[in-house]
Amino acid sequence: METFESERAPLPRNMIENSMFEEEPDVVDLAKESPSYHIDSDDVTYEPRSSRLLVRGLGENDMDEDEEDYESSARLLGMSFMNRSSSQRSAASSYTCQQPSRSCSTLSTKTTAVGVLILVLVVSMFMVIYFVPSCTFTKKGCQKSNSSMGSIYPISTSGELFPWTDLRLPLSVHPVHYNISLHPDLNSMTFQGNVSIVVKVLHETKNIILHSSDMNIIKVTFEDKEYRFLEYKPWQQIAIKFPEDLKKGQYVLKISYKANLSNSYDGFYNSSYVDTAGTKRVLAATQFEPLAARKAFPCFDEPAFKSTFVVKMTRDAKYISLSNMPKIKTTDLNENGLQEDEFESSVKMSTYLVAFIVAEFSSHSKNVSKTTVSVYAVPDKKDQVHYALETACKLLVFYNRFFEIDYPLSKLDLVAIPDFLAGAMENWGLITFRETTLLVGNQSSPFDKQLVTSVIAHELAHQWFGNLVTMRWWNDLWLNEGFATYMQYMSIENVFSNLDIDIEFLNVRFKALAKDALNSSHPVSAFVSTPEQVEEMFDSVSYEKGASILLMLNATLRDGEFRKGVIEYLQNYNLSNTESKDLWNSLSQVSKQSLNVSEMMNTWTVHKGFPLVTVKRSGTQVTLSQEHFLLNAENGTDDSSLWHIPLTYVNDSCSVLRSCKQVFHLKDKADSLQLPGQVKWLKFNFRSDGFYIVHYDEQGWSDLISALKVDVNVLPSEDKAALINNIFALSRLGKVSFRQVLNLMEYIRNETETAPLTEALSQLGQIYRLLDKRSDLNLASRMTTYIKDHFGSLMESQSYEVETSVSKMTLRSALLETACALKGPNCTTQARHLFDQWLASNKTLQIPSDLMRTVFKVAAQTDEGWSELLDSYKHSIYDTEKRKMLEALASTQDVRKIIWILQKSLDGSEIQNQEFPLVIHTVCRDFAGYLYAWDFMKENWEKITQKFPVGSFAIQSIITSTTSQFSTKTHLTEVQNFFSSLGAKGSQMRIVQEAIETIKQNMRWMEKNLKTLQIWL
């Protein structure tokens, strides 16, 4: 194994178009977290497959501690009270008014200036006193701050005052066009760059402020005259100061610089892999979203500063280069065989979408509409690109038609990067992917193809939502991500109905509810300013809740209105930037049914959480009320939150067809509804299209349960899954007794549909795991019996042959992984048999892909099986299989092997470092590993946070995996003490709050329900 990984610098907090690096969530089983309402603090662990489409931050800016401190002190001086939203910027700028800027107001008198200065100093001192304890993240506690406290302005690298005091750039100067020339040297891993920016001065100013990070700037010229520049590293800004005001007009700013190809996974970074001949190959690629374009070229690195770009790339003749646009020419430079590629001028776009790659790749292409679609991969894997090519072409045709705006470029490249931390990134015309999210072998089943299809569908949707129309600022990231997530499900349902994506989308909605039920959640559209806040937006709320509320809106509007509004929105804001309200206004305009879309949707985007709707029926009179569903209400609940809920319901006379659905808009805290006639029962939230949980009175629940016991098909499968999901959630909230939960579960013996069965298994699995981890062997074994009793016959009836229905494969994998985890003799025998056959065939036999992980996990429990799997892991070129092998390896119960695999994945020597979160998660599933994993994390905290920075998604995953199964006071104290020991910020991380909330929730649930379990299980 290549050791390159272990040498990587701390990972930047870059864009991760999916989080599949730490979970394999296809199967709901007892040995893993479930895609549902949780006792656990969700996230990583049991994300359903599609949650892999999350773009997540994986790390933070790779600042060293000093820099962090520097930034802290800078923040104390200015940012913390100056950097508010743009609407507040005028106030901020008034403290700093030296140049006409974004919003500089006049400060005419000296007295005012002095007054303000004093005020600022007083506030600064107060903040210093107040915030100093939170200045670092290390065990060493608070480092000395090397602050520049004497001034309002930050101190630039040269020691001079830096003339700008805001993280956001001034609006006085706009970029119009960039010419970027780059020459990466893949031997020295450095690059040289020249950027020429045509800028437009909109307001007279003495300064041009732009972004630049980690580069050595050699020369700055403005209108061909050389200028000095100032740099303020903590904010990654440079300033060019002019003696006189620049008049309004257009100018050319040129900057030449040198830099290292980044060792982290963002900016212009170097990547490497070992080919099948054992030779190390290198390449250079980019990952800019959200804040890393500034690491590759000095630029105005905010999404609203759209511009056109021409890229020129100098490279060795053996490599190819790619960029957003088609190549127009290649010039021989006659210097050591160097060549220069020049690309067409781009469409107007944001800096985070610029991309370029220099590598040895092979490709296959196809023309569709007016676009040449190509899929690139390393030569060894060139046969694995065909599925992606076909899929991308089909989806491009779909989106062209759906949006009524053709994809505007003449080419679209999809590239599998061997060493890529993100899942995928939607760079305009040059989409980059992890190999696992783009490549599939010829023998892959639809089960494996579902992931690749989902990621491609998501990224293609971004070519319109994100690229063509972009959020103005990162607070509305959900406009990009919620929409792309929603469109990915909608397009797949239309184009690839065989992939049964609806089950996946349902799981995603359950997962979003689970996340949003915690006090540590946040509103869909939230204020962000600092880089950390920007990166924290790449989470389940922006993606999954965003997609869920769009589904709810589409289901509420009349047929075709949603699409019409979207088309209108795209046409109105083509090539520009928007805020949430722009989308709502476009949709309001086409809504013929007098639904005020803005009024309704604002209630879903401005505050965190979602409503619990309580239904009480007395004859034909139905009383409805809403409240905030908050699992840990003790932490303070916002009772004033009210949602405009488009409540849907069906009754016993018509309950399956879409035409049965009736709607009632609940806008107040309570309301009532008069039914036209008598009904036997009511079921609210038809097909679980709405983002809320429903609670019935005792009679309401009984009526529904009785109806299901009589006829299992009385409701659509989504409704049955939602009943199960909701009743477990309500039991956690203390609204229903566990006895009532078990009462509903009695119907499951007759159930055959995937969604309710996998939801039930996942919910029971969570409880089983808690009991197991408490060493409550008696109850755990009774739970095992309960599960076998309720699911045993289905488990026994599963075949081990190749299956083609994704829905059936999803169900079979969940059932059999559970059966094998519970040591069901038939399951383990069959699994061993399949593994032996696989070995006998020299590993060429095709194990059904949905059974592969189960089979490997059973095999990994013996020394021989484990060694065989390790050997295969090292040599396989099929990433989907490799990940299943890795999970099997990490599922061993042998402590020596557990230690080995944790260490190897942490040091990155034999197992890729990026897989550490997946490894620790898998280890934590079973009793043998989970306490050890917690200790391992504590002992290796410093090392882990060097590789995966504090606050990063990887760290979140690691913390969730190691803590979410604790349910005792001792463990709560242990977790609290450990994170407190990291300093104030350690315990202030959102994920730590989540972890503590989750443990408390587990404790409360156990306290309340242990007795019931003893009686009823």
Ligand SMILES: [Zn+2]
């Ligand atoms: Zn995305």
